[in-house]
Amino acid sequence: MRPSSTLLGSLLLVGCLLRPAPSPAQAPGHAAQSPGSIDPMRPTVIPAGAPKDALGKPAVTKTEVSRRAVEVFGDSLILLTPPVIDSSAAAEPTWDMDVRTYETQERVAHYVTMFTGKSKDRIAAQLERGTRYEPMIRAKMKAGGLPEDMYYLALIESGFDNNAYSRAAAVGMWQFMTSTARGMGMRVDWWVDERRDPVKSTWAAVRFIKGMRDQFGSLYLAAAAYNGGPGRVARGLARYADDLENTKGDDAFFVLAEKDYLHSETREYVPQLIAAALIAKEPKRYGMTLHPREPFAYDSVKVPASTPLVAIAKAAGSSIPEIRDLNPHLLRGMTPPRTAYLVRIPPGSGATFDSLFAEIPKAARVATGVVESKKGDTVDRLAEKNRISSRSLLAFNPNIRRLKPSGRLVPGQAILIPSPSVASAALDVPDPSIEKYAGGSKRLKVHTVRRGETVRSIAKKYDTTPERIMKLNGMRKAVIFPGQSLVVSSKGGSSSKASKRKSRKR
Incomplete structure (x- = not known):
């Protein structure tokens, strides 16, 4: 029985050495044990000059604990010399979407070179601007079931600019057209344009991209559809189905991109996204120094x-x-x-x-007032009288009527007059509710899905069948969402310019 007692005592010794000593308040009714004290039946000798604890008593060091553990167990789990960690070595970046697989792809490499070469200053400035919105966008991507790194899509779309305006009348950080934005539940009228709202437009972008990913089964095909329109992507997948037969996931985009079918902007879109994600996670590697901005908070x-x-x-x-x-x-x-x-x-x-x-x-x-135009009034005279510019007066009265050839105002009109402070704070933008497109094509009809519609209800509207619509759009399931563009009828090809413009609407 003696060996067992010795081992038990040793175990208790190590336990006492490892456990901090309780204070008197922690052990009421008992004498406080000195810090570092051990079993009195087997005292430990504390050498002179040993370190003291906060109470001035000899402290048990990790070295002594480790030595005693070696004596008892023959080995120690406590390292006498902890490993030296090189804090200067940066952690290997990670992405939650596949970029490494396509890092060496020719067009991806091209844009990495471009973004870190002649476009480096512009890209760095845009990445810095994006840091303000990054926490919000990543949180919404995650909440919507998308990879957080789809955040970089906004860099390619607009450079994270809420007031970006394209030649095709797409607006905001996520570049929505008016019809699509309304279909996604955003308010777009003369007073308010929620395409410019970073929060609401991000939610809309998340829903749109997720819908495209669910339809096409690929994140990069979804990105291509976001840029070029889901109809175009769906028809391409249907046209080249044989070439794509053994292709899975995101590889499908690169196979389709090689077919000279997608518009050049769409074909280059995904490589730009991948290049942006590669650079943004390792800016110093590419000679960029970014200064993060304060998060978008309010x-x-x-x-x-x-x-x-x-x-x-x-x-x-x-x-x-x-x-x-x-x-x-x-x-x-x-x-x-x-x-x-x-x-x-x-x-x-x-x-x-x-x-x-x-x-x-x-x-x-009070923001505005109303006056009635009188005989002889002009825009300039009325604006000067109310201390605003003629441009501001016309902006608040887009339907103002004037007499010809004098240009004087038609008497009796109700003229909306903004206060000087309101006029100075207003943005100089056109009416966002107006969108003009080229005339439709007899060869192709495209329908923008509205809230509450189904494939069956749309088919009935255009006197066709749900199966026909699904075939035209390469749909595997009858799942649609507001803002989505659907081809609803076709008589042959879809090569007309008007058709292409419509298929690219978002």
Whole structure:
């Protein structure tokens, strides 16, 4: 029985050495054990000059614990000399979408060279701008079931610019057309353009991309459809089905891209996305130094209809540029009329906003007035009288009527007059609700899906069958979503320019 007792005592010894000593408060009713003390039946000799603990008592070091463990167990799990970790060595970057497989693909390598060469300053500036929205976008991508690194799609679309405007009238960070944006539930009218709202447009982009990925079974085909239109991608997959028979996943995009079928912009789109993701995760490797910006953060408050941005800025202790930056979707220097509206203000200013807003004189909270045009009135004269520019007056009255050839205003018109502060805070943008397209093609009809529609209801509308629509669009399942473009009838090919433009709508 003696060997067992010795082993038990050794185990208790090591346990005591490893466990911190309790304070008197932790062990009421018992004498406090000295820190580092051990079983009195087997005392430990503490050499002179040994380190002391906080109470001035000899402290047991890790070295001694390790030595005692070796004596008892013949080995030690405690390393006497911890490994030296090179903190300067950067962790290997990771992506949650497949970029490494295509890193050496010719067009990907081309754009890596371009983005880190002659376009390096522009790309670096855009990546810096994107850092402000990155946490928000990544969170929404994740919540929507998409890889977070699809965040870089916005770099290719707009350089993370909420006010980006393309020649095709696509607007915002995610470059939506008016019809598609409305189909995705965004408000687009003369007062508000939510395509410019980074939060709402990101949600719409996530839903759109996820719908395309579910339809095509590939993230990169979904990206191609986001750029060039799902109809174009679906028809390409149907046309080259034999060549794609043994191709799976994202490889399908590169096979389709080799067929000279996709528009050049769409063909280059995915390689640009991959190149951007490669560079952005390792900017120093490519000679870029990025300075992250403060995250896009805000408080939300509700204000009455037709509230000037200047009044919101004053109550928030902010400035018009900052309020406009947080609310880029408010186009006219004021909130829209008729109903109360939720606006964003700098974080931390929401607690006192209501009381400070109430202190603003009522006259300063009025955004517009209405006057009736009189005989002899002109735009310039009326604008000067109200201390605004003629351009601002015309912007707030796009349907103003003038007499010919004098150009004077038709008497008796109700003219909307913005206050000088509202006029100065308004954006100089065209009416976003107007979209003009070339005439349709007799060879091809494209339908933009609206909320509540089904493949069957659309088929009935165009006097065709659900099976026909699914075949025309290369659909495996009868799953559609608002904003999606569907080919609903075709008499032969789809090579007309008008057809191509329509297929590229998003």
